[in-house]
Amino acid sequence: MDNYTSDEDTDEDFDTQLIIQQSLQDIHQPRTTQQASADESFHSFLSADYKKILETIEAGKEDALSHLTKHHSAFDEADGIGWLPLHRAAVQLNKNILQITLKASKPSVWEQTTHNGETPLFLAVSTCLLENARFLLLNGCNPNAKNSEGNSPLLTGANALGQASDSSSILLEAASGGNPDSVTLLLEHGADANIPKNSGHLPIHVAADRGHLLALKILVPVTDLAAIKQSGISPVHCAAAGAHPECLQLLIQEGFDVNFMLDQRIRKHYDDHRKSALYFAVSNGDLSSVKLLLSAGALPNQDPVNCLQIALRMGNYELISLLLRHGANVNYFCRVNPLHFPSALQYTLKDEVMLRMLLNYGYNTERCFDCPHGDKVHPCYTFEGWTSTVIKDTMFCEVITLSWLQHLSGKVVRVMLDYVDQVRICSKLKAVLQKQGLWSEIHFILTNPRPLRHLCRLTIRHCMGRLRLRCPVFMSFLPLPNRLKAYVLYKEYDLYGQGIFTGTW
Template sequence: MNIYSDYCENPCCFFPGADVLSQAMDCASILFEAAGGGNPDSVNLLLEYGADANVPKHSGHLPIHRAAYRGHFLALKYLVPVTDFSAIKESGISPVHSAAAGAHPQCLEFLLQSGFDANFMLAQRVRKGYDDHRKSALYFAVSNGDICSTQLLLNAGALTNQDPINCLQLALRMGNYELMNLLLRHGANVNYFCRVNTTHFPSALQYALKDEVMLRMLLSYGYDVHRCFDCPWGSGDHSQYVTDGWTSTVIKDTMFCEVITLSWLKHVSGKVVRIMLDYVDHVKICLKLEAVLKEQELWPDIHFILSKYLFMFLMKTSWFGTGAFLLGSILILLLLSSKSSLSEAPLPAEDPGVHGPPASPLPCLHDLPPTAQLLERLHPVQGI
């Protein structure tokens, strides 16, 4: 018989009179080790003999943390009533974090139902142990790709924008549509910026340039598309701007037109811009972006939509008077020219067989060229 393995299962069986409050060199109590083993009878027996559930290990973890992390639900049920919140607060970590980190939704649900806060944040000294300085239990669940735990935390009121690295960014990086949808429906900030960011537009777009489903999901939840069409150079030369950016040492407010026209991304520029135009009213594209878009297969669609937006813009802004005057002038000229051509044509005879087929009826407004064709006859407006 292996006495040490039996000791782990029931530490009070083989050593009568042993001190249940004794600790190992790392300050781990016997109850802490029993919680890690997960045997509910051992945990219950130790508690009956006076074991203290509020004695931390040198790392600050309590027996309740150990049981939650390893998913020992029955042991956890014994430890929750005897663990003080003050001891948990002093430890700097909640058992909710432990259950989420271990991906144990049953334990997590029990803890939340027992009154533990879904928004308990890691203490500063604990965050330093993680490269990303994570804080929330939700971050642990999302980083594990654990949809069930994420749903439980969000239903319990977990906040989605508390960590230095946004939880949505994790879901985007993993390409997990379900996690993305969950987070966005519960208020995740779609317009977040990375801690080290080089772009003028919100960071989420960088993960969606080649994924239409992801891109449309971001746009549907309020992604700031207009920032993608901001450009300080407009119809001017971009060469000086390119020289200053995209180095290993410069953190710069890089514009969308500089990113999407890179040699390894410009092949998706047409599709990305075409999708974006479904979610904006009126935008201007700069010279650099237009030059690349003209090489794309979707340029005719993009050009038509931009022309339509230009017409709507003219009708809605202070240019309404000028735009209406120009459009009206063209319509009058077209009508006059059609009337003059009709007046010069011979009248049709009563007998179609004598003088040939009857003349075509007068044109109506519906027969005029479409608005997009009329707009092309207008003089181009500088900067549009």
């Protein structure tokens, strides 16, 4: 970085920082201040009594407000954004102001909403004013009223972190804020934890997504599994998506299904059409959540895009190892890049550690040498690249001989020969390998019988089948010496297990 900075750059940075700071102040500014300046033109049409009541409420002057209660009609007026004096009082710290205002207001307006659909109770919960919310509930305000986004106060209370939310019912609003006292209060006064917002999310979903453990503990026993099923998404998905392993652990302990799959109407909003909670955790690179899910029985091969593919693209050894040890399919085929050989290999060509991981867990190496052209001349392409023409049923020999990959061909093929019997290489691959430094060793292996011990290992692995190779726990039940088990599982080539954490050629 250059040490020199121009005056113009300094001024621009200062202006940018000032804008950011002002924006942050606006976000944390009390709602009353923001709302009061929202519609200056409409404010001029309000009665003088309304304006005086509003000023008194915001100033917290109890005696003055009591003297104004004789102007009953002014307490029923609303400003340009639908706020009554009762809405203003609901977000004041002084509960006595709210008591006076409620008494002066007609019962018919106690449930009246702002233009955003917020009742006074909703506003009290969203601003974490618990005493105000308790007072309104004791006076019969509806704990299940929703705002224009379909959110209830309970959902708001599960999310209230000192900022108001404009997207929930009152209980849902409480859940999104993570305030356990608000959630408990609403539930005690009849709030329904099974009322979804417009998106279908329940308070339990929002609490799990935001990582509000205390609120989640309260919501778990009062949420119906039928309502969760109807929503099409499990709170397990939400905890995994939000990377909150402590919430995930609670849900698992409470018996939530880690293999609950997203409903089709939810999946369609994701380009990869993901289904499982495990996919969310893997995509986040969240090892703690991945461990919890796999240990609880999450299946790693349920999504259209395999979880192992995501881990391979990240190059995360620990994540790859975890998935493989819990049965991830090394022979998956990618629907986007359909290759003749199993797709996982394309992410490991430059990394021996990852390549050995796949091969040790039963990767179908033979298919890589399955070229229909053999010794014949291969068709020539006038271009190289991943186009719809080249991708379709592309052979391994066509990929590894590309100009930007052929320098890796010798090392990759040499490793792969440790996992196959006698194989024949096609003319195209041979022509490239002959230019590599490892050609003499490769040629010797290809033209001489393989050792008997090597062939026995291949035979045993073939008899076990790839499903058992993908589930190493199976080996613990075999009545074989540990040394033989290690040999069958290629432990001598388990570079990651040996503490090798970089496999770049």
